Amino acid sequence: MLGQNYIAGEWTNGTSEIENRNPSDLTDLVGTFGQASADQLEASLDQARVAQVEWAAYGMERKQAVLNAIGNELMARAEELGTLLSREEGKPIAEGKGEVYRAGQFFTYYAAECLRQLGENADSVRDGVEVDVRREAVGVVAIISPWNFPTATASWKIAPALCYGNAVLWKPANITPASAVALTEIISRQDIPKGLFSLVMGSGRDIGQRIVESPKVNAISFTGSVPVGKGIAMAAIQNLTKVQMEMGSKNALAVMDDADLDIAVAIAQAGAFGSTGQKCTATSRLVVHEAIHDQFVERLVAGAKGIKVGHALEAGIGMGPVVSEQQLNENLAYADLGRSEGAELVCGGARLEMPHDGFYMSPGVFLNTTNDMRINREEMFAPLTSVIKVGSYDEALSVVNDTNFGLTSGIATKSLARATHFRRNARTGVVTVNLPTAGTDYHVPFGGRGDSSYGPREQGKAAAEFYTTVKTAYISAGTPL
Ligand code: NDP
Numbered sequence: 001m002l003g004q005n006y007i008a009g010e011w012t013n014g015t016s017e018i019e020n021r022n023p024s025d026l027t028d029l030v031g032t033f034g035q036a037s038a039d040q041l042e043a044s045l046d047q048a049r050v051a052q053v054e055w056a057a058y059g060m061e062r063k064q065a066v067l068n069a070i071g072n073e074l075m076a077r078a079e080e081l082g083t084l085l086s087r088e089e090g091k092p093i094a095e096g097k098g099e100v101y102r103a104g105q106f107f108t109y110y111a112a113e114c115l116r117q118l119g120e121n122a123d124s125v126r127d128g129v130e131v132d133v134r135r136e137a138v139g140v141v142a143i144i145s146p147w148n149f150p151t152a153t154a155s156w157k158i159a160p161a162l163c164y165g166n167a168v169l170w171k172p173a174n175i176t177p178a179s180a181v182a183l184t185e186i187i188s189r190q191d192i193p194k195g196l197f198s199l200v201m202g203s204g205r206d207i208g209q210r211i212v213e214s215p216k217v218n219a220i221s222f223t224g225s226v227p228v229g230k231g232i233a234m235a236a237i238q239n240l241t242k243v244q245m246e247m248g249s250k251n252a253l254a255v256m257d258d259a260d261l262d263i264a265v266a267i268a269q270a271g272a273f274g275s276t277g278q279k280c281t282a283t284s285r286l287v288v289h290e291a292i293h294d295q296f297v298e299r300l301v302a303g304a305k306g307i308k309v310g311h312a313l314e315a316g317i318g319m320g321p322v323v324s325e326q327q328l329n330e331n332l333a334y335a336d337l338g339r340s341e342g343a344e345l346v347c348g349g350a351r352l353e354m355p356h357d358g359f360y361m362s363p364g365v366f367l368n369t370t371n372d373m374r375i376n377r378e379e380m381f382a383p384l385t386s387v388i389k390v391g392s393y394d395e396a397l398s399v400v401n402d403t404n405f406g407l408t409s410g411i412a413t414k415s416l417a418r419a420t421h422f423r424r425n426a427r428t429g430v431v432t433v434n435l436p437t438a439g440t441d442y443h444v445p446f447g448g449r450g451d452s453s454y455g456p457r458e459q460g461k462a463a464a465e466f467y468t469t470v471k472t473a474y475i476s477a478g479t480p481l
Contacts, residue, residue, distance in 0.1 A: 003017065003031055003032050003033045003034055003177075003181070004034055004181070005034050005036045005040060005198075005199050005200055005201050006184045006188055006197070006198055006199040007036065007040045007043055007044050007198055007199075007200070008043045008044050008046070008047035008048075008194070008195040008198060009047060009051075009188075009194035009195040009196075009198075011188075012034075012036075012040060013034050014033070014034020014035040014036055014037070014040075014201065014202075015034070015035060015036070015037040015040075016034070016035045017032045017033060017034055017035065018032065018033055018035060018174060018177075019031075019032055020032070020033055020088055020175070020176075020177055020178060022087050022088065022090075022312075022358070023088075023089070023090040023312075023320075023321045023322065023323055023324060023358050023359045024087070024090055024310075024311040024312045024313065024320060024321050024356055024358045025311060025356035025357065025358055026356075026357045026358060027356075027357065028087070030084075030087055030088045030178050031177075031178055033174075033177035033178070033181070033201055034201060035174075035201060035202040035203070035206075035207070036200040036201055036202050036207055038207075038210055040200065041169075041200055041207060041210055041211065041214075042216075044169055044195065044198035044200055045140060045169060045214060045216040045217065046216070047194065047195025047198075048140045048167035048168075048169055048195055048196065048198060048216075049139070049140060049167070049216065050193075050195065051167050051192075051193035051194060051195040051196035052137065052139055052140060052165070052166060052167035052196065054193040054196075055162075055165060055166075055167065055192060055193050055196050056136070056137050056165035056166075058165075060114045060115055060117070061114075061115070062191065063111075063114045063162070063163065063165070064111045064112070064114040064115055065111075065191070066111075066162070066190045066191055066192060067107045067108070067110050067111035067114060067159060067162060067163060068107070068108055068111040069190055070104075070107045070159075070186055070187055070190060071104040071105065071106070071107030071108035071109075071111060071159075072104065072108065073104070073186050074100055074101070074103050074104030074107065074151075074155070074183075074186065075100075075101050075104035075105070075108075076104075077100070078097045078098075078100040078101040078104065079097055081100045081151070081179070081182050081183075082096035082097030082098070082099065082100040082101070083096060083097070083313065084096075084178055084179060084182060085099060085100060085150060085151055085176075085178075085179045086312040086313055086320070087178075087312065087313060088150075088175075088176050088177075088178045088179060089147060089148070089150055089175075089176050089179070089312075089323060090276065090312045090320040090321040090322065090323055090358075090359070091275050091276065091278075091312060091320050092312055092317050092318070092319070092320050093312060093313050093315075095274070095275060096312070099149060099151055099152045100151050100152075102152050102155075102442065103151040103152045103154075103155035103156075103183070104155075105442055106152070106155040106156045106159040106442050106459075107155060107159045109159070109442050109443055110159035110160050110162070110163035110463075111163070113160070113163050113461070113464075114163050117135065117164075117464075119132060119133050119134035119135065120132075120133040120134075121133070124474060126474075128476055128477060128478075129474055129475065129476045130474075130475045130476075130477075131472060131473070131474055131475075132472075132473040132475060133470060133471070133472050133473075134470070134471055134473070135164065135464060135468035135469070135470055135471070136165070136468060136469055136470075136471050137164055137165030137166045137467070137468060137469075138164075138166055138218045138219045138242060138466075138467060138468060138469050139166060139167070139218035139219070140166065140167045140168075140169060140216060140217055140218050140219075141157075141161045141166045141167065141168055141169070141217075141218065141219045141220070141221060141467065142169045142170075142171065142211045142212070142214075142217045142219070142220045142221070143157045143158060143161065143168060143169070143170045143171070143220075143221050144171050144204070144208055144211065144212070144220065144221070144222045144223075144224065144232070145157065145170070145171075145172050145173060145222075145223055145224075146173050146223050146224045147172075147173035147175040147176040147323055148275065148278045148279060148280075148323070148381075149275075149279075150172060150173065150176035150179040150180065151179050151182075151183055153223050154170060154172060154180070154183060155183070156442065156446075156458060156459050156463075157221045157223075157458070158170065158183075158187070158197075160459075160463035160464070160466075160467050161221070161467050162192075162196075162197075163467070164463075164464060164467040164468045165468075166218075166219075166467055167195070167196050167197070168196070168197045168198070169198045169200060169211065169217070170184070170197070170198065170199050170200065171200050171201065171202065171204075171207060171208055171211055172199070172201065173204075173224075174201065174202065174203050174204070175323060175324055177201050180199060180201065181199065184197070184199040204224075204228065209235070212231075212232045212235040212236055212241075213235045213238070213239075214239075215239045215241075217239075217241055218241065218242065219241060219242040219243070219244070219466065219467070220232060220236055220241055220242070220243050220244070221243075221244045221245075221458075221466065222243070222244070222245045222246070223245070223246040223247070223280070224247065225247060225248060225379075226247045226248050226379075226451050229245040229247040229454065232245065233245065233454060242455070242466065243454065243455050244454070244455035244456055244458065244466045245453060245454040245455055246280065246407075246446075246447060246448070246452070246453050246458060247280070247451060247452055247453065247454075248280060248379035248381075248405060248407075248451065248452065249280050249281065249282075249379060249405040249406070249407035249408065249448060249452045250284055250285060250376065250377065250378070250379060250403045250404075250405045251271070251281055251282060251283055251284060251285070251405075251407060251408045251409060251410075251428070251437040251438075252283070252284075252285035252286070252287050252399065252400040252403070252409050252410075252437070253267065253268055253271060253283045253285070253286055253287065253409070253410040253411070253412065253436075253437055254287045254288075254393075254396040254397065254399075254400055254409070254410070254411045254412070254413075254422065255268065255286060255287065255288045255289060255292065255296055255411075255412045256289050256292075256393060256396070256411065256412060256413040256415070256418060257289040257291035257292050258413055258414045258415055258418075259289075259292065259296075259412035259413055259414065259434075260412070260414060260434070261292065261295060261296060261299065263412060263434055264296060264412035265296065265299045265300050265303055267283075267410070267412060267434065267435055267436040268283060268286055268296075268300055268385070268412075268436075269300065269303045269304065269307075270436045270438070270439075271283030271410070271436035271437045271438050272284065272286075272304075272363070272383070272384075272385035273304065273307055273318070273319055273363045273383050273385075274436070274438055275438075276319055276320055276321065276322055276323075276361070276382075276383050277363075277380070277381065277382045277383035277384060277385075278322070278323060278327070278381050278382075279438050280379075280407055280452070281407060281408045281430070281437055281438035281439070281440070282381075282437070282438055283385060283410070283436065283437045283438065284376075284379070284380060284384070284385055284386065285371070285376055285385070285386055285388060285399075285400075286300070286385055286386065286387045286388065287388050287390055287396045287399045287400055288387055288388070288389055288390065289390060289391075289392075289393075289396065290389050290390065290391050293387075293389050297346075297365075297367060297387060300365060300387075301346055301347050301365050304347050304348060304363045304364070304365050305347050305348075306318075307319050307363050309321075309352055309354075309360055309361075309362060309363070310354065310360075311354075311356055311358070319363060319383060321358040321359040321360045321361070322359040322360070322361050322382070322383075323359070324359060325359055327359070327381065327382075328351065328359040328361060330380075330381075330382070331349075331361055331380065331381075331382035331383070331384065332349075332350075332351060332361070334375060334378075334380045334382055334384060335349035335350070335364060335382075335384065337374055337375060338366045338369070338373070338375040338384070338386070341369075341373045341374060341375060342368070342373070343366040343367065343368060343369040343373060343375060343386065344366065344367045344368045345364055345365070345366055346365050346366075346367050347362070347363070347364060347365050348361075348362035348363045348364030348365065348383070348384075349361070349362065349364030349366075349384055350362050350364075361382070361383060362383075363383040363384075364382075364383060364384045364385070365384075365385055365386075365387065366384065366385070366386040366387065367387050368387075368389075369386040369387060369388055370388065371388055371399050371402050373386075376388065377403065377404070379405070393418055393421075396411075397421075397422060397425060397426065400426055401425075401426065401427045403450070404450050404451045405448065405449075405450050405451050405452045406427050406428045406429060406448045406449030406450035406451075406452050406453075407428055407429055407430060407447075407448030407449075407452035407453065408428050408429070408430040408431070408432065408437040408438070408448070409422075409426040409428040409430075409431055409432075409437060410431065410432035410433065410434075410435060410436065410437045411426075411431075411432075411433055411434075412434055413433070413434070419433045419434075427449055427450075428448055428449060428452075429445075429446070429447045429448035429449055429452065429453060429457070430446065430447075430448065440459075441459075441460075442459055442460070443459070443460050444459065444460045444462075445457035445458070445459060445460050445461075445462035446458050446459040446460075446462075447462075
């Protein structure tokens with residue numbers, strides 16, 4: 001089935017194929033992958049409609065067993081599937097394995113949630129009538145996922161979608177099809193109705209656009225860029241399709257004068273350069289108090305220069321390549337833009353020549369930046385971070401909040417009072433204290449404000465809001481209660 005789509009319960013050839021190459025070594029062909037046709041999409045949607053009704057009627061323990069089996073297999077095969085993920089996406093192998101293991105945890109978490117679907121019961125305002133409020137599946141859910149966490153992002157959407165009784169049609173990013181086929185292969189072997197789950201690969205502009213315009217789709221969960229997200233919302237509204245979108249951000253870490261510098265430097269570096277900066281939660285602005293600015297910068301720059309960039313599957317590397325040539329060119333353009341705006345690129349931000357032909361770039365730090373520069377306002381998705389010097393905590397908070405986005409923010413401080421004030425006043429969906437802006441748990445809500453997110457939160461119990469619809473039933477016993 002390598003390279004095939006999973007259409008209406010059958011592994012099926014595409015109508016054309018794309019090549020998928022390892023960004024760490026372009027001579028390494030990961031595979032060729034079929035592009036689904038419009039007819040295959042229609043067949044998947046039609047079968048999904050039928051399968052969803054059957055799946056919703058499965059007992060809760062039967063659904064739980066399916067989700068547990070998927071999750072346990074992902075965790076057991078984290079080494080093998082993490083290696084495949086790193087090979088096609090370029091993140092260091094430890095991160096690849098960690099991602100697949102985490103994907104498994106999403107399934108086992110929602111396996112347990114299958115048993116926790118309690119509703120509400122109330123007396124009616126009318127005598128002799130009771131009210132029962134329960135959640136039911138939305139129907140056919142389209143999941144459109146990005147390449148940067150190809151297995152985890154898809155899993156934190158697929159697991160709750162199935163848990164709450166929906167059918168799933170998954171369009172992964174075309175840059176990371178191998179991970180998508182691997183996850184689908186596991187799901188396809190489970191005790192699920194034929195066609196409940198479909199894998200429909202193809203470019204976003206072609207098959208993706210058809211999906212979001214289809215009246216056969218009841219809900220769309222999307223993670224990706226802001227412009228594409230806005231386009232999806234416009235298309236979805238034509239059919240009044242429910243949407244949930246997690247998009248970009250411009251996350252800031254405030255480093256205060258009382259911060260533990262070891263912690264501050266470590267979390268800044270992890271947040272800025274982890275996964276080559278290709279995270280929606282990446283730390284791209286470092287808002288640093290002037291009293292410790294020089295010490296912090298000296299250590300941060302030394303740390304960035306010390307990051308070993310290399311082939312994702314090589315032991316001991318700190319950062320892999322950028323995912324694609326297009327993304328690398330955009331990153332290099334941002335490095336040039338920063339310089340032209342007056343920022344000082346003190347290290348990195350350049351293409352690296354390595355023994356393997358790949359999309360390598362050195363981690364870069366901009367100094368002397370102001371928050372109105374484009375490099376501090378636009379999502380770069382690059383191993384580039386900017387330092388913005390401030391004179392006080394109040395100024396730091398105001399810079400952190402001065403953005404169109406609002407996904408994550410963090411503060412490095414030893415002061416409980418400042419940490420508490422920051423937690424309450426940072427205008428982001430996620431706030432961290434003495435921790436990187438990246439790195440979240442699976443049992444609690446995830447999402448942001450402003451241009452970062454739209455619609456209900458993802459993950460944890462919050463996911464029920466999107467993947468279910470509420471039904472209110474009025475019951476009369478025929479006689480007064
Ligand atoms: P996109 O938003 O273009 O892609 C995300 C997903 O949407 C992919 O599966 C893509 O398919 C699909 N898609 C694209 N166009 C459409 C459409 N018209 N209708 C339906 N689906 C569509 O992000 P990119 O991958 O191009 O990355 C560009 C930038 O987006 C990055 O540099 C980064 O700034 C941001 N981004 C943010 C992410 C986040 O986690 N917040 C994740 C990824 C990107 P396909 O790729 O196959 O064309």
